[in-house]
Amino acid sequence: MTKTIKRKFIFTSAFVFLSITTILFLNHFASQKIKLFKNVELNVSQIQSAMLMQRRNEKDFIIRLDLKYQEKFDNNFEILTKRVTTLMTLAAEADLNSELVDSMQNAFNNYKASFHKFVETHKQLGLHKTDGLYGALRAAVHRAEQEILSLEDSTLRAQMLQLRRNEKDFMLRDDPKYLVKFQNNIEKFRALLSASDHAADHKKAIATHIDDYKSKFENFVAKKDELGLDSRSGLRGTMRAEVHEAEALLEQISTQLNDVVASQVGNLATFQNLIAAVGLILGLIIIAMLSWLSFVVLKPIKDMSKTMVDAAHNSDLCARIQFNRADELGKMGAAFNEMLSRFQESIKQVSQTASELYQESQTIASNATLACDGVNQQQLNTDQVATALSQMSISIQNVAKNTNEAANSALVAQKESEDGSHLVQRASDSIMALSKSIVGASSCIQKVEQNTDQIGSVLSVIREIAEQTNLLALNAAIESARAGEQGRGFAVVADEVRTLAGRTQTATMEIQNMIEALQSGTRESVERMIESDRLSQVSVDEISKSRDALAKIVNAITLITDMSAQISSATEEQGAAAEEINTNVVEINNAALSTTAFSRKVGDASATLTQLATALNGLTQTFRV
Incomplete structure (x- = not known):
């Protein structure tokens, strides 16, 4: 192990x-x-x-x-x-x-x-x-x-x-x-x-x-x-x-x-x-183990550090760590040696690539100058097209604005006409109701006239009764005078009855005069009611004619509104199309500007690339490969 x-x-x-x-x-x-x-x-x-x-x-x-x-x-x-x-x-x-x-x-x-x-x-x-x-x-x-x-x-x-x-x-x-x-x-x-x-x-x-x-x-x-x-x-x-x-x-x-x-x-x-x-014993053992472990680890690390510092100081990619171990430090040294070998090969390839890059950057700079001239001419043409489209778009917008204002005015007129038609309709309804009320009032007044006639008949009867009562009272007075002293009380009663009969006749005459005046006023009211009814019918006919005329005006305004809406829609579509064309032209112009800027940047980049290639070639010369 x-x-x-x-x-x-x-x-x-x-x-x-x-x-x-x-x-x-x-x-x-x-x-x-x-x-x-x-x-x-x-x-x-x-x-x-x-x-x-x-x-x-x-x-x-x-x-x-x-x-x-x-x-x-x-x-x-x-x-x-x-x-x-x-x-x-x-x-x-x-x-x-x-x-x-x-x-x-x-x-x-x-x-x-x-x-x-x-x-x-x-x-x-x-x-x-x-x-x-x-x-x-x-x-x-x-x-x-x-x-x-x-x-x-x-x-x-x-x-x-x-x-x-x-x-x-x-x-x-x-x-x-x-x-x-x-x-x-x-x-x-x-x-x-x-x-x-x-x-x-x-x-x-x-x-x-x-x-x-x-x-x-x-x-x-x-x-x-x-x-x-x-x-x-x-x-x-x-x-x-x-x-x-x-x-x-x-x-x-x-x-x-x-x-x-x-x-x-x-x-x-x-x-x-x-x-x-x-x-205490375990502590001493632990200290000894840690000391041994630090010696085993730190000495190889110190040797590796010296080799790495020398390689970095001298830019020497040929340097290598010279020891063989099977632990992590050995793997680290082998990895470092492998890394330096790859760096050495990479620096060689970079030096060769830098020379090729210098030549290609010169070619890119020439092509970028030609592209920049062509883009400048394209930008000039697109500026002229954009100006013409902008003027056309402004004209279309003015037409659309005027059309919208006309449509709005037509809508206002349509609303006012509809309101007038509604007012005429309400006036017609009111006059019809007034006519019905006049007819009803005329009927009531005629009934009053009939009732006054009946009251006159009743008054005639009352007047006849009063005359008969007066005659009877007169006869009673005559008879009481014949009766002498015995009929004196009856004569007083007869005299009172005559007085009441006279007052009744007087009141009857006053009532008859009032009834005749009432009948005269009633006849005059009936005649005026009939005349008012005739005039209200004439007003209803005139209002009907006005309502028909307003309906025709509303229909005409509706037609004008629809046509204005169609014109407005068409002008809006034309404006949108012109705006879209203008936008595309602007985008083309912007693209041309971007292309011009890009061409200039490409030229600048090619110059920078030439400088970098020169610098990179110089850097590769500093390494010992």
Whole structure:
């Protein structure tokens, strides 16, 4: 296998990577171990703190007898249990004795059970002076005291006070000797009661209360004994033993942890020293490998650089790199030698081509001069054609403009004619409607005239009735005058009737005069309505003739508009064609200009090409081929 530079670098990089990875892994392993031991130590400390909180809750309950401390005890116990569970997991990872943790957990569970039993027993005993056995004891002694006070016996009262003293001494000191004293004083009380001269029923009642008091106190003492009269007896002693057991187990775990940590940390220190030594050795190896690699690579590169600099400085295409290698540097040297060989052949060909290029550039310059003269003549002719086309295009545009203006004027006239036709049509419709209204009004007025005639007939009847009434009233007056005094009232009525008849005749005459005037005005209105109807018919006929004339004007204007549009379209097409021809001529002219410029550029380029060929030939002479 060929040992190339790439393989050497890959091998060196892989060795460096593996070395660094190994050192990092070993350091990580050591740091994780130390972190684990610190976590175990922290967890043990937290368990100790939680256990102290449990003891504090226990003491608070014993002192204050408040159930809230039982709740706090349970909450702290949950925290303690979680930390013990965590310790069990960490102990397994740290190779500690898990049986000690299990035993400690059992001790804590027993401690919790004993505390709950202690609380329940205290509830039975009485958390307050009115609860449980304590409340029953107080009630019993109060009943006995009330009965004794009712007898007003100082001896029994003194003995009763002695019993209460024994009771309080026991409650204060938790000493069983006060129970014995209490029992002895009970017997003395019974003897004093028997020797007294009180009534039998009072003695019996007091004896019953005293027996009840004695029973309640003995039950109270028994329950206190169950709780524990001191810190080492009863439930208090049990809790104390269990918590001390847990403390001892926790201390063993702590001691074992310290031993393991001391052992492991010592090993870890040695291990870390070993890691440092291995790292130092690997570092020296890496430095040696890099030094060797730099020597293997840099020396050939330096030799190649010297050869290349000499070849560039002397423009020597005959120079070659003189070493044989199978790696990348050898391939680079061979490629450089091949490149110089190709450059050498290329320079020879370039020198030959430069001579040929010089001759061809002279020929191109002559042809470019002839082409430039021909293009100048073509440009002159196209300028004349373009001028003539421009003038023709302007004339066509003027014709198209005038035609468009005429077409626009025709369109305006057509619109005005159509508007006039519409106005004439609306006037004709209005006059026809007016004629119909006049005819209707004439009919209505004729009906009014007929009605006035009928009213005149009715007035004639009313006038005749008034005349007859007047005659009748006159006859009545005559008859009343004949009747003398008896007909005087009737004569007054007849006179009033004559007066009314006269007024009726007068009103009838006035109405008749008004009706005659109304009939005269009505006849005149009918005649004028008929004349207006005749004139409106004449106006309608004249408007119809005007509408027909306007229609002919509109048709003529439409024809003019269509013809103007055709003329405008034709002139636009001619203008477009002329414009297109003009554009093509301009393009030809521009092409001629471009050709002229190109011919000049070709001439310039041929001159430049001649100069370049001369310069290129000079450059090729600088190389050693």
